[in-house]
Amino acid sequence: MRANISERLQFLRSFLANPRQVGAVLPTSRRAVGDMLDMADVPAARLIVELGAGTGSHTGPILERLAPDARLVAFEIDADLAAILRQRYDDDPRLEVVTGSAELLGEHLHGARPDIVVSALPFTSLPGDTGRRILEMTRRTIAEDGVFLVLQYSVFVRKTLHQLFGSVQQRWSPINVPPAFLFACSRPHADAQASA
Numbered sequence: 001m002r003a004n005i006s007e008r009l010q011f012l013r014s015f016l017a018n019p020r021q022v023g024a025v026l027p028t029s030r031r032a033v034g035d036m037l038d039m040a041d042v043p044a045a046r047l048i049v050e051l052g053a054g055t056g057s058h059t060g061p062i063l064e065r066l067a068p069d070a071r072l073v074a075f076e077i078d079a080d081l082a083a084i085l086r087q088r089y090d091d092d093p094r095l096e097v098v099t100g101s102a103e104l105l106g107e108h109l110h111g112a113r114p115d116i117v118v119s120a121l122p123f124t125s126l127p128g129d130t131g132r133r134i135l136e137m138t139r140r141t142i143a144e145d146g147v148f149l150v151l152q153y154s155v156f157v158r159k160t161l162h163q164l165f166g167s168v169q170q171r172w173s174p175i176n177v178p179p180a181f182l183f184a185c186s187r188p189h190a191d192a193q194a195s196a
C-alpha cells in the first residue's frame, strides 16, 4: 500500500519539525523496502519489531509477507505519524503500534524475542547516544538466530553493527530518494564460531 499525498505531507511536516529525528524528507520507496525484506525470512517469523515506522512504508509490506498468526510490533516516536499508522492498518489484528521511543523495546516486549527487527531509524542524526542505546538494546533483545535489518543513507553505522552482531551483509538500493544502504545483521552460529 503506497503512502497517499496527505500521508507524505504529514511525513514532510514531521521532518521539518524534527529533521534529525525523522532523517528523511520522503518515506522509503516500495522498491527499497522490498529489497530490504528480501534479506530475511519474513514468512517464517513469529514476531517482528519495526523501529521508526513512520507512515508505514515497511509496515504494509511486512504485513503482506507475515504469517496469519504472527505479530508485528511497530514503534514510532512521532504521535502524528503513529496516528496515521494506526488508522492505515487498524483492521489488522497482527499489528500493534507503540507511540514511543524504540528505547522502550526491551521493556515493552516483556521477554519476547523478535525473530526480525526492521529499522529505518536515522542512527547517525539521533540526539546524543540514543542511536547507540537502541542498537545495544536491539542486540540484547533479538532472538539468538534473529536478523536485524537496517536501512541507512550512509555506511557510518556499519562498523558498530559489525561490533555488535558479528555478521553484516550489505546491499545498495538505488531506487530510493536518496539511494539507500541496506544491512542484514546476525550473530554467527556457535558451531561456525567453533570451527573458525
Ligand SMILES: C[S@@+](CC[C@H](N)C(=O)[O-])C[C@H]1O[C@@H](n2cnc3c(N)ncnc32)[C@H](O)[C@@H]1O
Pocket (backbone or CB within 6 Å): 021, 022, 023, 024, 026, 027, 028, 051, 052, 053, 054, 055, 056, 057, 058, 075, 076, 077, 078, 081, 100, 101, 102, 103, 120, 121, 122, 126, 130
Ligand atoms: C527515516 S524515517 C523512516 C520512516 C519509515 N520507516 C520509512 O522507511 O519510510 C525515521 C522514523 O523514525 C522515527 N523515530 C526517530 N527516532 C525514534 C525513536 N527513538 N523511536 C521510535 N521512532 C523514532 C521518526 O519519527 C521517523 O518516522
